[in-house]
Amino acid sequence: MIGYKATYKGKCLNLNYEVGNLYNFIGNNVNICVCFRGFHFCKNLEDCFFFYSLTNDTVIFEVEALGAVRSDENKYVTDKLRIIREVPKEEIMDKVYFEYSSESKDKILKNKKTRNEYYHLRYDDNYNIIYEKNTDLYGRVISERHFEYKDDILVKLKDNFGGIFTFDEKNNPSSYICEDRKIHYKFNSFNFLESQRTSIGEDCVYGQSLEYDRNNNVVKKINFLGSEEKINSITVLKYDDKGNMVNIVNSGDTFKDFGYDIEVIRL
Secondary structure: OEEEEEEEOOEEOOEEOOOOEEEEEEEOOOOOEOOOEOEEEEOOHHHHHHOOOOOOOEEEEEEEEOOOEEEEOOEEEEOEEEEEEEOOHHHHHHHOOEEEOOOOOOEEEEEEEOOOEEEEEEEOOOOOEEEEEEEEOOOOEEEEEEEEEEOOEEEEEEEOOOOEEEEOOOOOEEEEEEOOEEEEEEEOOOOOEEEEEEEEOOEEEEEEEEEEOOOOOEEEEEEEEOOOOEEEEEEEEEEOOOOOEEEEEEOOEEEEOOOEEEEEEEO
16 A cells, blocks of 8 residues: 655654565564554655644655555554655645635645644745644634744744744754743754643642653653642653653553564565
8 A cells, every 4th residue: 555654854653664674573472553653654645744744844755555454544553664755845735735825825735634624835935834723614713823933943933822832953852931831842962852841820730750771762751740840650661771751650550562563664
């Protein structure tokens, strides 16, 4: 089955995808499930934009599902996926339906989403999304966002609730402010989330901190509550020599024996 896979700079869920590679789940207990386990893709190119926006960092691959396939409306999953080629931006713009605004030359991508919703998107000349509105079939607004860039780097995002995201020089979110609610994000030198704190007014209400090993695998999650950051729960994750998760301990409960692995074959 031929389809399309959208990625951010060629990466999806910490897995790098490259043209010419075959990605395969191996093991005794492989049970693919949409949104939970397996390699995800869309049958139609336009369906990719229900999950991703078209920006300079968006990489779309043409793929072939060679194993078992399951689907949920416009989203598919397989246990064996071959990367055929990267789809050029010009081909995407030509194949995906665009309608032009009568008031400007900005391109508006209008695609039907599941459950009778539409996306209305506008881009600048560098394919950076500058406006996104999600409506139902009657034109009622479900969500709306405005994007601001500096030298093609996203610096600010404003939603229809009046909330504003700001971003650091590495394009990581640094804060979200909506009325008296504030969320602050901190990333490490490898651009992985290190901590997240949500506060109302001046008091810290809840948050989470993360610890990583030398291979950038999350090994500990600490959730805390209150202005004194009292620990609420601790999750410890363990990996084998190949970096595969083999054990999770969450507040005393242990989950293990994942029974699967992923191999990458260069064709």
